[in-house]
Amino acid sequence: SIRKHVLPCGMPRLVRQIDDLHEASARFLLATWRDLDWQSRSNVEHHAIIDMIERGDVEQSSAHLRSHILAAGHALVDRLSGKGSDS
Numbered sequence: 724s725i726r727k728h729v730l731p732c733g734m735p736r737l738v739r740q741i742d743d744l745h746e747a748s749a750r751f752l753l754a755t756w757r758d759l760d761w762q763s764r765s766n767v768e769h770h771a772i773i774d775m776i777e778r779g780d781v782e783q784s785s786a787h788l789r790s791h792i793l794a795a796g797h798a799l800v801d802r803l804s805g806k807g808s809d810s
Contacts, residue, residue: 728776751799765795 729738768791775784800806 728773765791 726738726742729741732738768787772784772787772791775787
């Protein structure tokens, strides 16, 4: 869980906001992608980002996180609009 990596920041308000974002996004992801194999790709990307964070590679982890979020957002929009290849 990413939460264990965020807790040491000592910013409880930030941790709560991240928790809220995870909860809100999970609803959309489950409702939209429940029939797709998105989880394995997402897990690989999450682990890679966490590895970069643990190595202290701020630039690379930030770039990968941004790319991951944008790709997921675009895929979700495509899926909801019927443009996705699996729709």
